[in-house]
Amino acid sequence: MIDRIACVLAVALLATGVDRIHAEIPSTPKSAKGEAFVPQPQLAKIASLGFDSLASDYYWLQAIQLVGGAVEDPSAHGYTIGRLVDIVTQLNPHVGHPYRFAAIWMTGSENDVRFANELLERAIENHPSDWRNYFYKGFNHFYYLAEYPEAADELEAAAGIAGSPAYLKRLVPRLRSQSEGLEVAAAMLSELHRSAPGPAARVEYEKALDEIETERRARMLDDARERFKKRHGRDIEQVEELAVGPKRVLRELPPEIHGWEWMLDNRTGEIVSSYYKARYQVHQHHRPGLFTPSAKTAKTNVREGSEQ
Amino acid sequence: MTTEGREVVRVEGLVKEFRPGLGLRAKRVLDGITFSVQENEIFGLVGPNGAGKTTMLKTLMGLIRPTAGTASILGHDIQESGFRKHVGFLPEVSYFYDYLTGVEFLDFYAKLSGVPRADRPERIATLLGWVGLSHAGDARLRTYSKGMLQRAGIAQALIHDPQIVFLDEPMSGLDPLGRKEIRDLILRLRSDGKTVFMNTHILSDVEMVCDRVAIIVEGKIRYEGQIEHFISSDQQRADVVLANVSAELASTLEERFRAELRDHGQQVEARVPEKIVSDLLRACLEAGAQVLSVTPVRVSLESIFLETVEETTHAREQEGL
Amino acid sequence: MFGRIATIANNTVREAVRNKVLYALVFFAVLLIGVGVLLSTLSYVEQERIIQDVGLSAIRLFSALISIFLGVGLIHKEVDRRTIYTIVTKSVARWEFLIGKYLGLVATVWMQVIVMSVAFLAVSYLTGAPIHAQHFYALLLTAGEVAMLVAIATFFSAFTTPMLASFFTGGFYVVGHLTRDLKQLGSQSDVESVKTAANVLYRLLPDLESFNLTVEALHGLPVTPAEVWFPLLYGLAYISVVLLLGSVVFHFKDFR
Numbered sequence: 001m002i003d004r005i006a007c008v009l010a011v012a013l014l015a016t017g018v019d020r021i022h023a024e025i026p027s028t029p030k031s032a033k034g035e036a037f038v039p040q041p042q043l044a045k046i047a048s049l050g051f052d053s054l055a056s057d058y059y060w061l062q063a064i065q066l067v068g069g070a071v072e073d074p075s076a077h078g079y080t081i082g083r084l085v086d087i088v089t090q091l092n093p094h095v096g097h098p099y100r101f102a103a104i105w106m107t108g109s110e111n112d113v114r115f116a117n118e119l120l121e122r123a124i125e126n127h128p129s130d131w132r133n134y135f136y137k138g139f140n141h142f143y144y145l146a147e148y149p150e151a152a153d154e155l156e157a158a159a160g161i162a163g164s165p166a167y168l169k170r171l172v173p174r175l176r177s178q179s180e181g182l183e184v185a186a187a188m189l190s191e192l193h194r195s196a197p198g199p200a201a202r203v204e205y206e207k208a209l210d211e212i213e214t215e216r217r218a219r220m221l222d223d224a225r226e227r228f229k230k231r232h233g234r235d236i237e238q239v240e241e242l243a244v245g246p247k248r249v250l251r252e253l254p255p256e257i258h259g260w261e262w263m264l265d266n267r268t269g270e271i272v273s274s275y276y277k278a279r280y281q282v283h284q285h286h287r288p289g290l291f292t293p294s295a296k297t298a299k300t301n302v303r304e305g306s307e308q
Numbered sequence: 309m310t311t312e313g314r315e316v317v318r319v320e321g322l323v324k325e326f327r328p329g330l331g332l333r334a335k336r337v338l339d340g341i342t343f344s345v346q347e348n349e350i351f352g353l354v355g356p357n358g359a360g361k362t363t364m365l366k367t368l369m370g371l372i373r374p375t376a377g378t379a380s381i382l383g384h385d386i387q388e389s390g391f392r393k394h395v396g397f398l399p400e401v402s403y404f405y406d407y408l409t410g411v412e413f414l415d416f417y418a419k420l421s422g423v424p425r426a427d428r429p430e431r432i433a434t435l436l437g438w439v440g441l442s443h444a445g446d447a448r449l450r451t452y453s454k455g456m457l458q459r460a461g462i463a464q465a466l467i468h469d470p471q472i473v474f475l476d477e478p479m480s481g482l483d484p485l486g487r488k489e490i491r492d493l494i495l496r497l498r499s500d501g502k503t504v505f506m507n508t509h510i511l512s513d514v515e516m517v518c519d520r521v522a523i524i525v526e527g528k529i530r531y532e533g534q535i536e537h538f539i540s541s542d543q544q545r546a547d548v549v550l551a552n553v554s555a556e557l558a559s560t561l562e563e564r565f566r567a568e569l570r571d572h573g574q575q576v577e578a579r580v581p582e583k584i585v586s587d588l589l590r591a592c593l594e595a596g597a598q599v600l601s602v603t604p605v606r607v608s609l610e611s612i613f614l615e616t617v618e619e620t621t622h623a624r625e626q627e628g629l
Numbered sequence: 630m631f632g633r634i635a636t637i638a639n640n641t642v643r644e645a646v647r648n649k650v651l652y653a654l655v656f657f658a659v660l661l662i663g664v665g666v667l668l669s670t671l672s673y674v675e676q677e678r679i680i681q682d683v684g685l686s687a688i689r690l691f692s693a694l695i696s697i698f699l700g701v702g703l704i705h706k707e708v709d710r711r712t713i714y715t716i717v718t719k720s721v722a723r724w725e726f727l728i729g730k731y732l733g734l735v736a737t738v739w740m741q742v743i744v745m746s747v748a749f750l751a752v753s754y755l756t757g758a759p760i761h762a763q764h765f766y767a768l769l770l771t772a773g774e775v776a777m778l779v780a781i782a783t784f785f786s787a788f789t790t791p792m793l794a795s796f797f798t799g800g801f802y803v804v805g806h807l808t809r810d811l812k813q814l815g816s817q818s819d820v821e822s823v824k825t826a827a828n829v830l831y832r833l834l835p836d837l838e839s840f841n842l843t844v845e846a847l848h849g850l851p852v853t854p855a856e857v858w859f860p861l862l863y864g865l866a867y868i869s870v871v872l873l874l875g876s877v878v879f880h881f882k883d884f885r
Contacts, residue, residue, distance in 0.1 A: 050806030053843045054686035057679050061671045068671075094848040097674040198673040326885065363885075369718045371884040392720045399714040405640065407647060419636040420719045464715055 038083040041090040048091060056091035059084050060098055067105055067200050074105050074200075078112035081105050082119065089122055096130070097197060099123030103136040104192075104201045113144045132195065134158035135168070139188050148175045165191065182219075186212045210257055214273050217254040221262060221271045224249045239263060239271055316472055316503050317345035317368070322377035324363055337363045339527035340377065345472075345520075350494060350504040352518035352535075354511065356617060360527040361507040362400055365476050368505075369397050382471065393421060396465035396473040398458075400507075401481070406450040410441055410460060413449055414467055421468035435463040439493060455486030462493055472503040479513050491517055511613060525617050545605045546585045548578045551598040560591065575600065633721050634729040641733025645699055646740075654698070655741050658691035659748045666756060677758035678847050684749040685764075685843045689771050692742050693802060696775045699737065700782025701794035703730050708884055717884075724876035731783045731872060738775045742768070759849065766857050767846035773864045774840035778802060780868040781835065784875035788882060805837030835867055 038059075039047070048055035063084035067074040074081065085102040089095060099119050106116035117140050123133040138154030141147040152175035159168035167187060174184050189212065193205035224242045227249040229235055236242060239262040243250040256262055260275040270279050322341040325334040337360050345351040355361050366372040368379055370386055384391035404413060414432045423431055436442045439459040444452065452460060458478065465473050478494065479487045487510075494517050497504050508514055514521055515535065523531040548567075553576045561567040565588050567578040580588055582604060589599060645651065665683030669676035704727065707713040717723055746768050753760050781801050785794035804811075808831045815827020839860040845852050 046807060046810060049803055050838055050841050051686050051690065051843075052841075053682045053847055057668075057672075057682050060679075061668065064672050092844055092847075094844055094850060095675065095678075101674075326883075366884065369714070371714060371718065373881065373883060389720065389722060392718060395718070397715060397718040399711055401711070403711045404715070405644065405712060407644065416636060416640060417715065417719065420633050420716060420721050422632070422720060461715075468719070 038080060038087065041087045044087045045091055052091045056088045056095065059091070060088045060095070063088065063098070063101065067198075075108045075112075078106040078108040079115070082112060082115040085119055089119060089126075093122060093126045096123075096127060099133060100136050101197070103140060104196070104204070107144060110145065113140050116140060129161060131158040131161035131164035131168075134161070135164075135188075135191065139192065142175060142188065143185060152176045182212060182215060186216075211276065214257055214276060215279065217257075218262075218271055218273065218279060220254055221250075225271065235269075236264070314347040315344045316347050317343075317351075317379075317381050317505060319343050319364075319368070319379045320377055322364070322367065322379055323375045324360075324367060324372060325375045337527055338367070338374075341524070341527070341529055343522045343529055343532050345503060345505055347503055348498060348501055349519040350498050350506065350517050352514040352521040353505070353507045353524060354509065354514055354521050354613060355524035356509060359524045361509075361524055362476055364524065365474055365505075365507050369395075369474060393468055394471045396468070396470035398461045398465045398473070398475045398478060400476040404449050404457070404461070404464075407448060409448050410436060410445040410452075413460060414463055417464045417467045423468055431467065431469075435466060438466075439463045440489065455482050455489065458482060458486070458490060459493070462490070466497075470502070472505065473497060475504065475506040477507055477509070479508065479510055487513065523613060530619075545579050546582045547601075547603045547605055548580065548585065548588060548592075549600040549603075550576050550578065550592055551600055553592075553597050554595060557592065557595040557597055560595070561588070564591075579605065630725060633725050634732065637716070637721070637726055637729025638733035638736065641703075641730050642737050642740075645734060645737040648699065650698060651695060651737075651741065654691050654695050655744055658687045658741075658745045661687035661691075662745065662748050662752050666752060669756075677753075677756060680756055681749075681753060681758050681764075682843070682847055684752060685767055685771075685846060688742065688745045688749060688768070689774070689841075689843070691745065692738060692771060692775045693778055695741055696734075696738050696778040697782055697795055697798050697802065699734055700779045701786050701798055702791040703734055703783050704786040704879070705789070705791055705794065708882075711884075713884065723879050723882075727783065727787060727876050727879050728872060731780060734779050734783070735776050738779060739772055742772050742775065761846075761849050763842065763846040763849055763852050766852055767842040770840040770842050770857065770860055773861050774837055776868060777805075777835050777837065777840070777864050780871040780875075784871045784878075787875045787879040801835060802837065805835040806841075807838075808834050808836050809838050836863070839863065 044055060044059070045052065063081055066077050066081055066084075071077055082102055085098050088098045099122065102119045103116045106112040117137055120133050120137040120140075123130070124137070127133060134154045135158045138151045138158060141154060142151035152172050155168055155175065156172050158164050159172060171184055171187060186209065189205050189209050193202060193209060196202040196205055221239065221242065225236060228242055231247055231249060239253065242248060243253045253262060256273050256275060258273070258275045260273060262271055263274050264270070265272045265277070265279075268279075272279055320342050322338050323336065324338040325336050327334045341360075341364060343353075353361050353364060363372060367374050368381065368386060370389065370392070373387075379386045382391050382394055405416070408416065411432055414435060415428060418428045418431060432445075433442070436445050439462055441456060441459055441463065444456060449457065449460065462473075462475070462478070465475070475494070479490050482490065491513060494504055494506070498519075506518070518535050520534050521532070522529050551574060553561075558569060558576065561578055561580075562569060565578075565580050565584055567580045567588070570577040570579075578588070585602060589602070592599060662684040665680040665687070668683055669679040672679055704713075707716075707726075707730070713726065717726055749768075750760060750764075752758075753764075778798065778801075782794060782798040785797045789797070811827050811834075812831040815824045815831070818824050818827070842852060842856065844850065845856075
């Protein structure tokens with residue numbers, strides 16, 4: 001009896017030890033270590049030995065873990081994601097979502113966006129009747145690359161496919177005329193937000209939509225400022241002046257979305273949100289190689305920019 | 309037992325060589341074997357382990373292809389297969405599907421041998437009774453003793469009522485009672501008109517059941533003949549112990565009777581064929597010698613066997629020298 | 630003849646289903662089909678596809694393992710345990726024995742494929758994943774693929790040890806899924822002899838990839854009749870050739 005108990009205790013002790021040691025081994029997915037892990041698609045195809053779709057799903061799960069919390073900033077791993085999705089879609093080109101997954105997360109640099117568009121090209125080849133792939137591609141052209149004619153072409157193609165939302169048709173001429181981009185961006189972002197596959201991606205679009213809304217309100221304040229100048233013959237010293245006193249131009253200031261406040265930028269004198277501390281410059285800043293779709297990626301771009 | 313019976317097995321100049329591997333010299337296991345088996349006899353192929361008995365039997369059974377020479381069973385060349393329905397076979401150590409019951413086991417072989425479906429149950433019951441396994445028909449072979457397995461194996465060999473049965477070491481590994489049971493079965497086969505060919509190295513069994521034997525040593529047949537030959541009077545000898553043997557008598561014994569003499573001083577021991585003992589005794593008494601004893605010497609198959617093996621070994625050693 | 634082959638096939642099934650490793654493999658296959666549900670939750674999209682992908686792949690992988698595992702010892706074991714002695718010395722031709730063993734094992738493996746398919750369909754049904762005709766075509770062709778594999782394993786088992794036979798059969802399985810790449814590789818080569826060699830190998834080796842309709846099933850892609858019936862016809866013909874070769878080799882074998 002005693003020796004039996006001793007045996008059970010010894011096993012329990014050893015098992016605990018094993019568990020402790022095991023916990024010390026880093027359990028991050030291999031893909032988080034970066035692109036070194038990602039094989040050449042041709043090699044992956046041969047190594048899958050006829051289990052192409054299974055291997056494809058394996059790499060898909062690797063890619064998905066990158067945005068599921070395995071790394072802090074998924075869009076900084078855009079190239080790795082692209083390589084993974086490249087394998088996923090070469091092993092099984094019939095998959096649907098991974099192409100758009102790549103488009104959602106490959107926003108860190110111009111190269112990433114162009115790579116994502118190549119993958120979307122493959123998606124269009126394999127799913128010619130899915131308007132979403134054209135839409136994502138068009139969005140990339142418009143939002144990150146500032147290539148309006150190309151964006152218009154893609155959206156036109158998307159609009160021509162049965163089942164696409166009606167407003168796409170209205171966006172096309174706006175893009176062609178290169179007019180105000182704020183509403184186009186808002187419309188497209190709303191669509192992306194609506195169809196976002198998961199909370200993580202949705203948060204990104206919410207941020208972008210936030211900025212656009214903030215910008216919309218800032219522009220309202222700009223208008224008010226112009227009216228203030230006309231009425232008072234001088235510029236404001238503080239943003240609050242717009243909504244105080246008997247000769248105010250606004251009944252009240254539009255609230256800053258994040259509950260922060262409006263302020264005048266010391267450097268430019270522009271009205272900015274104290275949250276962003278800079279104006280959202282719809283098109284001008286979306287030159288190739290400079291990305292500011294959100295504060296977060298802007299930070300990333302500074303780093304990437306210094307590397308280039 | 310007559311030698312005039314129909315020949316049911318004929319082997320002529322059979323050679324089998326095994327190649328142990330590429331480039332290695334072939335090993336000759338059967339070296340020009342010739343013998344025949346007559347209808348309704350029990351024929352024993354006798355030899356020490358490794359002499360080629362099993363290879364010979366496997367060749368006859370078509371499990372091994374001969375390198376040279378011919379062999380036929382019931383007038384058919386062994387390369388053919390149609391005649392096999394008249395042939396039964398019990399391999400050396402019987403490995404059977406041990407998850408089958410006795411009845412299933414026999415049913416399996418009955419189906420393979422083409423026993424009509426309607427006849428199978430009766431045939432199986434008869435055979436089980438015949439080999440004394442009626443009580444174990446529903447037990448799995450895994451639970452059988454060695455002797456029971458061997459009897460089941462014989463039943464399997466007989467399932468299709470063959471004319472000739474080949475048994476490889478049917479009595480090895482059995483206890484005395486088991487051996488007696490198998491022996492009785494073999495004798496009954498002969499009385500049922502079957503021909504039995506068996507391989508064995510147990511000589512007492514050969515003596516008890518075989519009509520004819522062939523002795524095989526190192527792939528060659530050293531002896532083939534009737535078993536009575538060994539036990540008959542011209543092969544059997546007697547030791548006659550004599551006293552007062554004169555020199556004249558001694559030379560007479562050696563020359564006329566071809567006796568082997570051994571001088572023990574006062575006495576002389578003479579070994580002679582049994583059938584001339586009475587003539588010899590008469591001559592001795594006439595010459596005034598005293599007869600002390602007459603002892604028949606039973607020359608067993610074993611001694612012939614051993615002599616044969618020794619001769620071969622000697623011959624080979626001398627060749628080697 | 631048919632009676633004898635059927636008897637041997639029947640006995641082969643009886644013996645094979647006694648093998649515990651068989652059940653272990655089927656158990657793991659069914660387990661993996663179930664684990665697919667867990668794996669799919671890692672992905673927030675196309676979960677049903679991942680469940681079915683893991684399920685179909687598990688069926689293909691484990692039925693191949695079962696085929697190789699049971700096939701490589703199929704004939705060799707009978708010779709090694711000498712159970713074959715009492716069979717081929719009856720009026721059973723050696724080729725009848727070989728075909729009977731082959732058919733028995735194919736029947737056994739197919740039973741396992743059916744068990745795994747039922748598990749697959751059950752999991753698909755319970756998770757609400759779509760089931761269409763392509764799934765049945767894919768399962769049918771998996772049955773065809775294992776019949777090819779068993780034939781190849783039987784062939785090697787007729788004259789070599791299980792160890793070597795499993796290397797060879799495993800090799801054929803791997804290469805059989807790469808013959809198309811091989812052909813591709815050959816056609817890209819500038820050297821004429823490489824081209825010819827690649828083409829010869831492509832035609833000689835079993836094109837197991839033609840039995841793979843997994844992707845079509847997962848995405849409900851259109852499948853032409855030629856994609857289903859020609860592989861099956863090709864398999865039947867290939868199996869006939871392999872078994873004929875095996876029978877010839879087996880016919881001249883000495884059972885020492």
